[in-house]
Structure formats: C-alpha cells, structure tokens
Amino acid sequence: MSERPGFASDNHAGVHAEVMDAVVAANAGHAAAYGGDPWTARAVERFREHFGPSARAFPVFNGTAANVLSLIALTQPWQAVVCARTAHLHVDECGAPERAGRKLLTVATPDGRLTPELIEPLLVRIGDEHAIQPRVISVAQSTELGTVYPPDAVAALADWAHSHGMLLHVDGSRLANAAASQGVPMRALTTDVGVDALSFGGTKIGLMGAEAVVLLRADLPDGFKYLRKQSMQLASKMRYISAQLDALLAGDLWRRAAEHANAMARRLADAVDGAPGLRITQPVEANAVFAILPPDATARLQEDWPFYVWDEATGEVRWMTAWDTSPDDVDAFAAQARAELSAAARPSP
Amino acid sequence: MSERPGFASDNHAGVHAEVMDAVVAANAGHAAAYGGDPWTARAVERFREHFGPSARAFPVFNGTAANVLSLIALTQPWQAVVCARTAHLHVDECGAPERAGRKLLTVATPDGRLTPELIEPLLVRIGDEHAIQPRVISVAQSTELGTVYPPDAVAALADWAHSHGMLLHVDGSRLANAAASQGVPMRALTTDVGVDALSFGGTKIGLMGAEAVVLLRADLPDGFKYLRKQSMQLASKMRYISAQLDALLAGDLWRRAAEHANAMARRLADAVDGAPGLRITQPVEANAVFAILPPDATARLQEDWPFYVWDEATGEVRWMTAWDTSPDDVDAFAAQARAELSAAARPSP
Amino acid sequence: MSERPGFASDNHAGVHAEVMDAVVAANAGHAAAYGGDPWTARAVERFREHFGPSARAFPVFNGTAANVLSLIALTQPWQAVVCARTAHLHVDECGAPERAGRKLLTVATPDGRLTPELIEPLLVRIGDEHAIQPRVISVAQSTELGTVYPPDAVAALADWAHSHGMLLHVDGSRLANAAASQGVPMRALTTDVGVDALSFGGTKIGLMGAEAVVLLRADLPDGFKYLRKQSMQLASKMRYISAQLDALLAGDLWRRAAEHANAMARRLADAVDGAPGLRITQPVEANAVFAILPPDATARLQEDWPFYVWDEATGEVRWMTAWDTSPDDVDAFAAQARAELSAAARPSP
Amino acid sequence: MSERPGFASDNHAGVHAEVMDAVVAANAGHAAAYGGDPWTARAVERFREHFGPSARAFPVFNGTAANVLSLIALTQPWQAVVCARTAHLHVDECGAPERAGRKLLTVATPDGRLTPELIEPLLVRIGDEHAIQPRVISVAQSTELGTVYPPDAVAALADWAHSHGMLLHVDGSRLANAAASQGVPMRALTTDVGVDALSFGGTKIGLMGAEAVVLLRADLPDGFKYLRKQSMQLASKMRYISAQLDALLAGDLWRRAAEHANAMARRLADAVDGAPGLRITQPVEANAVFAILPPDATARLQEDWPFYVWDEATGEVRWMTAWDTSPDDVDAFAAQARAELSAAARPSP
Secondary structure (H helix, E strand, O other), X not given: OOEOOOOOOOOOOOOOHHHHHHHHHOOOOEOOOOOOOHHHHHHHHHXXXXXXXXXXXEEEOOHXXXXXXXHHHHOOOOEEEEEEOOOHHHHOOOOHHHHOOOOEEEEOOOOOOOOHHHHHHXXXXXXXXXXXXXXXXXXXXXXXXXXXXXXHHHHHHHHHHHHOOOEEEEEEOOHHHHHHHHOOOHHHHOHXXXXXXXXXXXXXXXXXXOEEEEXXXXXXXXXXXHHHHHOXXXXXXXXXXXXXXXXXXXXXXXXXXXXXXXXXXXXXXXXXXXXXXXXXXXXXOOOEEEEXXXXXXXXXHHHHOOOEEEEOOOOEEEEEOOOOOOHHXXXXXXXXXXXXXXXXXXXXX | OOEOOOOOOOOOOOOOHHHHHHHHHOOOOEOOOOXXXXXXXXXXXXXXXXXXXXXXXXXXXXXXXXXXXXXXXHOOOOEEEEEEOOOHHHHOOOOHHHHOOOOEEEEOOOOOOOOHHHHHHHHOOOOOOOOOEEEEEEEEOOOOOOOOOOHHHHHHHHHHHHHOOOEEEXXXXXXXXXXXXXXXXXXXXXXXXXXXXXXXXXXXXXXXXXXXXXXXXXXXXXOHHHHHHHOOOOOOOOHHHHHHHHHHHHOOHHHHHHHHHHHHHHHHHHHHOOOOOOEEOOOOOOOEEEEEOOHHHHHXXXXXXXXXXXXXXXXXXXXXXOOOOOHHHHHXXXXXXXXXXXXXXXXXX | OOEOOOOOOOXXXXXXXXXXXXXXXXXXXXXXXXXXXXXXXXXXHHHHHHHOOOOEEEEEOOHHHHHHHHHHHHOOOOEEEEEEOOOHHXXXXXXXXXXXXXXXXXXXXXXXXXXXXXXXXXXXXXXXXXXXEEEEEEXXXXXXXXXXXXXXXXXXXXXXXXXXXXEEEEEEOOHXXXXXXXXXXXXXXXXXXXXXXXXXXXXXXXXXXXXXXXXXXXXXXXXXXXXXXXXXXXXXXXXXXXXXHHHHHHOOHHHHHHHHHHHHHHHHHHHHOOOOOOXXXXXXXXXXXXXXXOHXXXXXXXXXXXXXXXXXXXXXXXXXXXXXXXXXXXXXXXXXHHHHHHHHHOOOO | OOEOOOOOOOOOOOOOHHHHHHHHHOOOOEOOOOOOOHXXXXXXXXXXXXXXOOOEEEEEOOHHHHHHHXXXXXXXXXXXXXXXXXXXXXXXXXXXXXXXXXXXXXEOOXXXXXXHHHHHHHHHHOOOOOOOEEEEXXXXXXXXXXXXXXHHHHHHHHHHHHHOOOEEEEEEOOHHHHHHHHOOOHHHHOHHHOOOEEEEEOHHHOOOOOEEEEEOOOOOOOXXXXXXXXXXXXXXXXXXXXXXXXXHHHOOHHHHHHHHHHXXXXXXXXXXXXXXXXXXOOOOOOOXXXXXXXXXXXXXXXXXXXXEEEEOOOOEEEEEOOOOOOHHHHHHHHXXXXXXXXXXXXXXX
C-alpha cells in the first residue's frame, strides 16, 4: 500500500517503533481529556528537562499551528514577523499567518539564513503608524535549504533582536536535526542563546503527528492556553500526542533519529558529488541535499524515486532524508543518479 | 496511570482496539503526506458509502475545527450562524467561531433542539445592512443535552432553511450515537433529509483523534482544501488519521460502539430513576443522562467517580457514557447513587 | 431635497451651524495630514479638559469604529465583551465586533441597563480554557432604549468590574444626552466613576461625522495609534474631523444641543401620554420616546412623519428627537398622533 | 495656524472651494442616514456616468478602506493580492490587508509598474494547497513613484489576469492625476480596458475626505453593502461625503484639479532639472517628482519647505504637488533648491 521510500520529504516516513509502542501503551483505560492526563504532564516535564525550568510547552497538532500560534502569542496585530523569503512560513502555509492577522516581512538570503545585517534595513520606520512594526524574527532551524544556524549565530540574532525591542522565534520543525548535526543539546540552540519561543517539531523526526509551542522566557504573557483552544489546536485525547513527545524526548531517540537522517543526507551528497552535470547548491548540514542537475536526468530519476523539484527555473532539486532512510536506498539512488548523469554527459554517437 | 472510568465525558475513554490495530497497520513504510496516501483515499470513499456519492470528506484534527471550518465554508463574513444557546459552538469553543470572524445568533431551547418556529424571529431584518444576516442553522446531533433530532425534524429544518435561502449544518460530534439510538443509518439523519454540511465526529466514539468536514451537497463552492490548510488543519502524516476513520466506517464499528454507549446511558437512567431526591431532566436518547440531585449527594459521588456538574445553580449533573463503559461500572455507580440519595432522604434521628 | 424632519433618528439631522463654521474655518491652506495638525492638537486637549489629564483621545470616523476599536484595545482575542441584548454593538453593527475577532456575551435587561447582578452569572467559568473569558463590560449611555445610567450606577459597574479583573467601557454615542439629562459634566459619568475607556459620539449631537476613542486610564497599553491605522480609521485630512470635535467641546455646544434634544423628547412624551391606546414603554430620560400603539395608527402616522417601528411583534415604536427638532414639529406630530388614536378608539357607528 | 505650503503630500492641501460649497449646501434639514439620501443617489449616478452603467459605487471614508474592502470583496481568504513592492498597500497601511486576513505577494519593479512578465513567476503553484493562490493584481494609478500606466498597459494586465483566472484592481487614489496626465477620461484607464474594481480617490484631489469602492463588473458578487458596514466604513450622515464626490465628478473639477497638480510637478521638474548634484529618478508623469540630491542640500531645504525623504539610503526625495500648489511656490522652491545645490557644488575656497 505504501510508496517506495524516496527522498520527497521526511514526512513521508512513518512512525518510529518506539513511538508507536508508546502510543499503544497510552491506550490504558480512561484519562482526563484536553491535557489533564499524566502523559501530558510528563511530556511537559520533558520539555523542561531539555529547555530549562522556564520552558512552558503546549502540544499542538502540526507545524503550521506551532508556528502561527507562537507568532500570535509574541505579537500585537500591528507588529510584523521578519523571516527569510524562503521560509516555510511564507511560502508553504497558504497564508495561515496572514489569515490569523499577522504580516510577514521577508528578506532575501543566499542560504535561508537571516543575519542582523540583513534585517536591519527593515527598522527604518519604527514608531511610524503607517508602517507595520517589526517585532519578531523567525528563523528555521534547520533552514528550508538544509543549512543550520550555529549557536553563536542564533545568539547574535537574539542579542540584536533584544537590543531593538524585538523577540526571536525558532521554527524548529527540524530542530533535532540541527542539534544533532552540530553535536549539541537542543537548548544550546535555543534557551542558552536567548531564543524567546520555539516551535518544536516531532512529526518529521519519527512521530505520528505531534508538535509543541514552547515559550522559553518566563516573562512572556499568560493566556496561551486560551489561544490554543480558540485556534482549534487543543487535542481532546491529548495523551496520544503527549505520549509521542515523551517517547521522543525521554531518552535519546530524538538524537538517534536525527543523526541517522543527517548521516544519510551526507552519504547521499558524498555519493553524487562530482557527478557530471551535477552541482550541490547548499551546504549539507542537516537532512537535505540541494542540487542542480539536467532536467532530463531529474525526470528519469523521478520515475523510480519520489522527490521534488525545488526550482523549476534552475532545475534545482531537493532530496530529503528521514529517520528511516536506508543506506541501501541512498546507495542505489546515488548509483542511478550517477549513471543517468554520465549517460547524459556522454557525447551522442 | 489512567483515572477510574467514570461518567465525565466520552472523550475520557481510550481508543477502540480495532482502531488502534488500524493505526499500527498504517505504519508501513513511506506514504505521501498531506492526504495523498491510500488510507485517506479509502477513508474518503467510506464517507461516500455512508453519505452518498456527492459527499466530499476532509479529515481534520478535532471537533472544534470540523465545526468552525464547516461554518466558514458555508458563510460570508457578514452572515451569521444560528445555534442553540446550549450549543458547544457557543459555550465550549472559547470563541473560536468569532475568532474566525463569524457571529453566532443563539436561541433558547427547552432541550437543546432547534425548530423553525424558534428560529423564525431572527429573520426580521433580512436585507438590512446593519444586521448580521442569518445564513446557516447549526444543530448538534445528538444535542449537548443528550437528546436527538428524528429524521423528520431534521428534514423540517432543512426544508425551512432552504426555503429561506439558508443552509443546514449538523455538528455530528456524536452523530453515530444519534443514528444508533434511532436505528437508522447516518445518512437518514443527514444526506437523505437535506443537510448541507456535516462535522463528523470520530474521537468520542472510539478514535484516537479524527474528525471530518463532510460537504454533502455537490453545489457547495470549491476551495475547501485551501481553507483547511490555511486554518492549520491539514495533517502532515494524514494516513494515521484516515486509518482511524476507515476503521470506524468500514464495517459496523461506528454502530456497535454507539449502541453500547447509548445502552449504558439507558441502563444508568433506569437504575437511578425514582431514587429519592433525583429527577432526570432530559429525555435519555443518546449517551448522556442529565439529572438534578442534592449537591451533597453529588459531592460524595464525585469523590469516587469522575463526572461534571452541568449547572451549579440548579444542581443539575451530566453523566456521559462511552463506547467502553462497563455495565458493572454503571451498576456500581447507580447503586452508590441510590444509597447516597436514600441516606440523604432519611430523616435524621 | 431633504426629507421632512421627523423622529426617525438623531442622525437624520444635519450639522449645527457652529460646527459647519468651524469646518469651513479649518479650510485654511496646508496642514500636516493624519492628525499632525493644530486642530487635532486642540481637539485632543479639549478631551483632556472634559475627561481629565489622563484622557487620550483618538478621532475616528464613526461610532461603529469607536466601539470596535475601543473593545479590541481592551481585550485579548480570547476575552469577551459583555453587553445588553439590546446593545447597538450586538444588533446594529452587522457583526463588526466578531469580524474583528471578538465575542460578545449578551444579557437580557428590562430597560437596556446592565447591573452587576445581571452580569455575575457569566463569570462561572473563569480560568476554563473552553470558555471565552469575560473581560469588558460595555454599556451604552444613554442606552438604546432612551434610559440613562446615573453616576452611582456607573460607579457600581466599574467597581464590580475592577474587583473581578474586568474593565468598563462606555458606548457614548449619546453621552452628551445622558450628561445633559442629569445635569452633570460628562466626566461625572466616566472618568470620575471609574470608566476605563469611552467611545465618544459627536455625530448624533450635531457634527458632520466625528467620533473618538478616549482611553481614560493612564495604564492602558500603548499602541492604539497603530490599531487605528490598521483598522482603516486614520483620517488623512484629520483637521476637518478635529475641528468638529473642537467646536462641540470648546464651549457648551455639546450641552445646549443635548438639552434641546432631550427637552423635545420630554415634550413629545408629555404630549402623547394618556392618549387612548398608547403606552409609553420606557422612562424618557434622554432623546428617545418608546411607545406601543395600534399598528394602524402607526402606519397612518408614518405616511407623514419618518420614524421606525422598534418591535414588529409588539407594535412598539421609537421616536428620536435631535438637536434641531422643533417644538412646532413635536406639537404637530403629537396632535396628529392623538387624533389618530382617538379616531381608532371611537366605536364604529 | 496652517503650515507653509510645501511638497510633503497632496493630502496636506485643503478642500477645494467648490467642494466646500457643496458640503455647506448639503446641510439642509433632515436626510435619511447611511446613504438613503439624495446626495448619495446622485453621487452613485455620477460614477455610472464616468465608469459606465455597470459601475456600482460605495462611498467610504478613506483610501485604506477603499483598497482593503475592494480586495476583500474580490478574494477568498486563501487568495493573494499581487502588488508592487513599493505599493502603498504593502508599505503604508500598517498591515491593514493582513489584519483583514489577506496575504500580499510583492514584486520588485523598476518604476512602480507591474507587468504580466513580472507577475508570471508567481503562478507556478496554482492548485497547490500549501501555496496561497494569486487572485487579484492591484496596480496604483498613478503609481507611488509618480508614473502612470497607459491604457494599453492596463489592458494588457487585465487581459493577462482574466486569461489566468485572475482579476485586476486599480488603487486609484490618484486616478484623476493619471487620467489628466494622459488626456483621457477615467474610464479609458478602467472600465474600457477591463479593470474589475477600483478604489476611487477623492481626498488627494481636493475633497475633505471621500473615497469610493467602485465595482465595475456586473458579475461581481453581491453583498458589498454588508462588508462595508461590518468593516466600519458606512457613514452615518453620508450626504456630506457624497456631496463631495458629486462636486468632484459632476463637472470637470476632477480634471482641472488634477491637471493643475500635474502641471506643477512638471514645472518643478523642469525648473530643477540639470541642477548640479541633482538627478530626477523617475519619469514625471503625474503630480510627483522623485530626485536624488545631496543630503545636506535636502536638510537645508527642509528647514523652509515641508517634504519627505523617500529613501534614506540613497538620498532620494519625493516632492508632491497638489491641486492648490502655486506656481510661485514652485518657482521659489526650485530657485532655492538650485541655489543650495550650486553652493554645495562650488569648491570650498
């Protein structure tokens, strides 16, 4: 019934066995609804273990919601969110932030990463009521282009944000990948370097469907529980969501799963690098490989392997690896890619 | 870890074993995300089997979303939704409909059920731009008071709505209970009697967390898929939600589960009826028993059994049964209730 | 070109000559836009003179906006506004508050006036995330039924609101009428008795079109200027609006205009009271008379005089007087009403 | 009391005498409120005269509202509006479109003008529910950079839009200037070339405060009157707004006023062109002159004359002329500018 494992997206992968076991185990009799259950209490505690004692975690259903609710919680309606022009928030949410009444200000970047220098020009009209007022910087970690922010880059953004009366949000739909990639705990990329709020992603790293808004600063306003309910994101039988988060965070599953996915991307990049006509376009720092190759080769590869063209204009493709990508599949795909590219490069007789 | 099974809510119950098996079975390799998977195709087909060939089903995460998205899809921003004053939509969604920009017009009812006669006075200002324009009637089936609408009552509402340029929506978070209670298929309460759109509820009848917006009329406008995404209700790994809906609807699980829950409510009502100082306040037509009893007795019962006081002012309580409520628990609870009530009624020496 | 002066609404009246003179006088060369002009500075100062040094006034275009913007400024999206079921906000704004994302909780009243006792039952679910959280009480002064709140009634509401973590807003579209009726300055009904924010109405008392949001408490959050702009209520050539407000508030025009309108309502009530088949249904405390009379008499009167039926079911009508209603018109109308009613009461031969 | 006439904005100018006379004349007794008056009937008819028999005009208070309401009326929430990156809509409305739930997709342009070629790349994801769906192209006429679209450029955009299932909206806050500049009637830039909806601007061309949404196509959906009311833009005493629009459109005031403003911009551009260190950066096609000059010279000029720096980074300034700009002021300003620039260019001794 399922499709051939490929490189389309890490959300094509299924649920890690340890997570499924936890979901099944949570199916034990009655439990209070809407988060009043012991699984949720434990998951919330896990977030404090990972992100510090001030972390307040609120499970939600998906990443769209984690991002949108985080940003609503951090802003007034006349305050804008600054993000990269390639941000998922901007290009892949069907206008969900705007539907919720928030304007995004986008910034072109070479590699999906924001810097204070890139953002600074947006601040020229602070106090001018005709201009939306920038309030939050939102960065994806890892980025939509498979790059990561090192801790000091995040710290620089946080410091700059705070010195300008702004806040820093991390869209962490792949935070585990970014942390594993750099060999640091997740708090080294968030709490420890001044991040104010986090969208924590679990689904792409082996959960069935579980994300969380994590407010990291103690002085953020209360009321988030109402916002979650009103925004249609309060799960009735929350225990089955919380059990997933608990399974991911209780031990080192988050790291194992992310390290594997990252290693597979590295393996794939290494295996195709140097093939004729192929150019890897972004640093491979998490679980994605971006490359430009001839459209013909792309088309033939897609007959056998699911993956997406990222930019029709340039022929750039995206190959995502997941927690369950097998080395054999990587090797088989890379071999086929090299073969297609070599054939294309050979002069026709 | 779990709480003592009681009568607090049908969403305190867990997941039916057949459903959990289906979720586990869906965990087979890779599958396209966002509903492009075979489980979702099958679930969508199940809805057509149950609700007719025009039914377009869109899985969403929870009941709040099923209701709010249905209503947005059926209205313009200047059009109102008419509902009972006791409607979940009005009293238990933390203003989610209004946050989405829709006004509710509420109507007092004796038993949670709307009728054309009750709604008619709201139509006096059609065409007057100062007045919100009523467009949708939303009825809960079964109602929040445990009563049901028979098919002809639904038909009367639908006919009346259509003859006044309005539409009929069913909040079917407990539609299975209403259908089982009356021994009819679910379409007898919806498609066959003119209902335009349905919020289909699965969570309370044994799913882990799966509901659906079902557009029943072929001539409703397109675009719902965008609305779902933008409203943060498009599941990434949708197969795990669709597998639940498929399990519920493929055979007769929906009916078995609902019949059991309903029977337990009936059993409970019969067992306490006539106890001194207790009065059953609503017809027991689905899986809820509403009763008024002395606050002291309520307080002592709550020490052992979870359930909610519905109305502090009158002492009315709500006892919900679920797909997994055991006859033994019903009997034990009823016996304890009778004992408390008899003790309270005995003259002090 | 204009219609016969009648009793339809105080906004059918034109612009007071002193106001029109001020508008014409403001047409002097160039002036900074968006409120950076001297007329606006002066109008804002007038509000401080009337409402105390903490009053921050923001001119807006109309009463709908003054109310909606006030309420958004005082609430989070998950907080509700409590108002009378007859409130203009609820029945005559085409859902503007809900379109802006705020839920109203309505309370039935005998005479359009809220009291703490009427509101108290709404507070049973504070802290429950499933329930919208009441945050603001909004009262109309004078009410939509032509009654007024005396200072101590406002004080009682304000004290009760504050002791429950709530705020008090006054919809003062006819505040001048209410103050004039009671012989008190407008601050005796607002600032001095604990009101937090005010929609100040000028249009109905002789302006061309000018209202203001007035934040009365110094500790209300900043940012209103952005909210006004974003809500499409920042006037480009604001001087022409501010000049109207200045003309109304600089001297005693507000009081003269209101006293006249009130006196005309009193005169009308006195003139028709006791006529056969007519019953005055509300205390005549401002510039409205509510009465029930036979529909036939109403229909014949409407042939000659514009006015509205308030309640088709009971035959209740509303007669509004304005700053320019003439005693002669009142007398002529009352005479005609008495004649119609007497004719109707006479037994047919 | 007023400021020195300068070149800050055309909304610093006052009200044309013919318009003020019309406002005063409208102050004649009672009139029905909310647009039920004869002045509004006449203004609506004037729009039909100018824009054809299908034109449905709805007066509103300001340009922000005219734009936002037009765009809401033309789109579903999941549909985007395409505009130039310099559009007022994007940079000067404090996020009003997004607050109303609509996302803008912005396009960089050399001169404020969109073309089909610039927009085409935005259409790559039609039908993809993750991507907001482009639905309306909004162009400003004249543009924010003082350039105009000729009729055939508008026609090309309209044709392209319609052939892609899209609509064309004109932000006509300075439509009169654009038409006068090209010697064509306003319908030659709108109705005759396929424009679907128009924000008609009156305030900047000599009105006190009056704009209109004009739906040009007969097949646009109904319901706009509710949207206007709900969006807080229905004027109570509308006659005073409609009388302004009538005065502007009844004869040729719109053209006289626009021609004068345009001529003053031309005169200014001619007078400063060639001054040392000054470069005119945009074609002068309406009532604005954009120029880069040394910041020192700008600063000294601003001591005597109000005007805005458009781009701090490049030193570009904007000089707007108005219906009442005097040739003497233009000449005096230009002379002073040339003097400052010559002094700055002279080598220090």
